Amino acid sequence: MDLDDTIVAIASAAGGSPRGAVRISGPRAVALAGDLVGGSLPELTVATAIEALIPLDANRQLPATLFVWPGERSFTRQPTVEIHTLGSPPLLSLVVSRACVLGGRLARPGEFTLRAFLAGRIDLTQAEAVLGVIDASGDRALQTALAQLAGGMATPLAELREELLLLLADLEAGLDFADEDIEFIAPEVLAQRLETVTAVIGRLVQQLVGRGVADEVPRVVLAGPVNAGKSSLYNALVRRYGSHSNSVEAIESPEPGATRDYLSASVKLEGVECSLVDTAGAELVAGDPSPRSAAQTKRQEVYAAADLIVRCSDAAEKPADTAGELLVRTKCDLASDSAPMHSAIHTSAATGAGLDSLATAIAERLTAGTGDLVPSTAVRSSGSLHLALEAVTAAQALAACGESEELVATELRLALDELAQVAGEVYTDDILDRVFSRFCIGK
Known part of the structure; x- marks a missing residue:
């Protein structure tokens, strides 16, 4: 990649809007912006906003505000100009085309953020947080990404690496003067500092708990006995929260075991995308060789792959309280006032009662305890953080047994490499490539 190129791209969201932005960054960014407005910009030493007109042809001019960073205090640590103007896609594309004719180059996906990373403006966890902000599908995901972008992981990671480097320096100084009667770090101080480092890495590892593979959609399985209203609830949720591509509905029937296979559909509940799965009833029919029995056997495999099980029961029944499952009472429109009360969420597929409460509860369960890292960071960092934790734990054990400081230092070097x-x-x-190829152009 040639960092001497001046790159340009539309930086605002796709589609029409009152305002849009074109971003230019590179050694010639200020000069290129001056060429765009038909002249040269004044000599600048600090960030400045300039009102200007961009000639479109002999008779038309496009009003714009140019936000100019002339030095290294921009996001990319290169001269940068953002052109804010009318958010018409054809007009923004025309500005980009003109900039490319004047010597700019269309930016590759994620190239602005990549330049910021290569310049040391952000670390890789913050670069991934930029993508997390762009891809956030709900408030919780957005807040997680913003916290990580602000240094939520970068700051403790930098402090941790600094402490390990200082500790390693003390150990290696002792090794250099092994023949002298000089103690650079006392055993009890070494043990205390190693304990602190282990605790910090342990907390970072804990942040990974609950994170799956990046972009993996969580599975929410509707479970319960036959005729518990699972299929009706499934259809009601899909109709209200599903995408238009969900065209297959579950069979609703008073006959026990009408569901002979499982169905799944993509739904978005309170901004959380997930796969909703309808399964066969829980009871097996003794000696039944029909496909019904096969579906009920398959149900166990579906349960095992679930991120959350929603346990359904008829409103006239009291559901069994199963640890970790979300309890739901269905058909509440048919229940009498004397129906047994329970802490489960009350719903009715027929009237829509309780569906919003159920959607909120599912979203809260899926996002609870998922840590404070965007998924891509959690996946990429998992192996390295676990190896770093193993290394410092081994260093602790070696120090506690009075082993050579050289062995302790070796483990700390391994931990530093992983961090x-x-x-x-x-x-x-x-x-x-794996990190930045997922970005869109202009970011």
């Missing part, structure tokens, strides 16, 4: 990969201090082109 460097998390921060992006050590990387390969393959890693950068």
